[in-house]
Amino acid sequence: MKIAVLTSGGDAPGMNPAIRAVVRAAINSGHEIYGVMDGYAGLVSGSFEKMSRKSVSEILDKGGTILGTARLKEFNKPEVRQIAIHNLREEGIEALVVIGGDGTYRGAEALTEMGFPVIGLPGTIDNDLPCTDYTIGFHTALETIVDALDKIRDTSSSHQRCSIVETMGRHCGDLAVSAGLSCGAEFIITPEHPMNKEDIIERLKIHKSEGRRNAIIVITENVCNVHEFAEEITAKSGFACRATVLGYVQRGGSPCAEDRILAGRMGAYAIDLLSQGISGVAVGIQSNKMVHYPFSKVLASKTEPMDEIFELATKIR
Numbered sequence: 001m002k003i004a005v006l007t008s009g010g011d012a013p014g015m016n017p018a019i020r021a022v023v024r025a026a027i028n029s030g031h032e033i034y035g036v037m038d039g040y041a042g043l044v045s046g047s048f049e050k051m052s053r054k055s056v057s058e059i060l061d062k063g064g065t066i067l068g069t070a071r072l073k074e075f076n077k078p079e080v081r082q083i084a085i086h087n088l089r090e091e092g093i094e095a096l097v098v099i100g101g102d103g104t105y106r107g108a109e110a111l112t113e114m115g116f117p118v119i120g121l122p123g124t125i126d127n128d129l130p131c132t133d134y135t136i137g138f139h140t141a142l143e144t145i146v147d148a149l150d151k152i153r154d155t156s157s158s159h160q161r162c163s164i165v166e167t168m169g170r171h172c173g174d175l176a177v178s179a180g181l182s183c184g185a186e187f188i189i190t191p192e193h194p195m196n197k198e199d200i201i202e203r204l205k206i207h208k209s210e211g212r213r214n215a216i217i218v219i220t221e222n223v224c225n226v227h228e229f230a231e232e233i234t235a236k237s238g239f240a241c242r243a244t245v246l247g248y249v250q251r252g253g254s255p256c257a258e259d260r261i262l263a264g265r266m267g268a269y270a271i272d273l274l275s276q277g278i279s280g281v282a283v284g285i286q287s288n289k290m291v292h293y294p295f296s297k298v299l300a301s302k303t304e305p306m307d308e309i310f311e312l313a314t315k316i317r
């Protein structure tokens with residue numbers, strides 16, 4: 001079978017190990033494999049390149065994606081997807097593996113509905129995809145955040161400050177919750193666990209009166225303007241407060257072992273599924289087992305918030 005692979009949406013560390021796994025597993029199973037440059041945009045422009053074992057040599061430890069990624073808004077138009085399918089068929093390609101987030105899955109579902117076989121792998125640092133315990137990139141981003149939080153704690157303590165640290169995650173608090181537990185953050189604020197500003201300020205006043213030297217607030221992006229919140233804390237709590245937005249640093253870097261293993265398992269599993277004639281599904285990991293569900297089910301499901309980790313962070317604070 002001729003199979004193509006692409007990465008789409010925001011880049012995530014672990015996309016390269018996932019590409020490598022797809023390419024090597026495909027070749028080792030007797031398939032031909034093509035790389036598509038820059039996500040769905042490359043399907044539409046016909047940017048295909050045949051890949052060999054060597055095409056994916058020495059990329060396990062590289063951040064980003066060697067295939068490039070892009071956002072192509074027009075891919076929600078059937079006529080644009082029709083061009084993509086036409087280009088794939090012209091090249092003799094019979095199936096596609098996409099690595100990306102929920103938008104990428106929407107594109108994949110639409111291609112599936114138009115009769116083209118697609119398998120999805122969850123590639124995003126946000127861990128915001130349902131039907132999988134973890135997404136490729138989450139654990140590396142978590143390590144990056146933990147490293148940053150530990151460093152910010154040093155300066156916070158030296159200057160007796162409160163620090164607000166904003167993580168990525170969009171509508172999913174998993175990065176903030178996991179990092180908050182890992183670093184003993186005094187407060188964790190996420191879309192699933194919203195804040196009560198007044199309560200936080202009151203508790204900071206108590207912290208100060210008890211002689212504590214610092215406090216860390218980890219917060220998911222889009223919850224509030226962290227710089228304004230820092231000013232409010234400074235004005236009302238007795239702690240000088242500074243906000244740090246970690247930003248794109250969270251998306252880069254060499255994938256950690258956990259992400260490399262996950263990417264390897266998922267990439268190989270995708271090729272196994274295609275070899276068995278299964279498509280139209282997204283791959284996940286649940287209770288350390290590989291699973292797959294139709295895109296329609298994944299896109300209609302909700303992620304499970306990390307309530308247990310959040311409660312634990314409170315319990316052992």
Ligand code: ATP
Nearest residue numbers: 009010071072075076100101102103104106107124
């Ligand atoms: P991340 O979670 O990192 O942002 P993502 O895959 O969700 O990744 P998006 O930009 O939302 O990133 O989606 C990637 C691409 O998928 C879009 O640029 C677009 O080409 C395609 N896509 C998104 N939504 C749809 C849709 N409803 N129909 C068809 N294609 C879509």
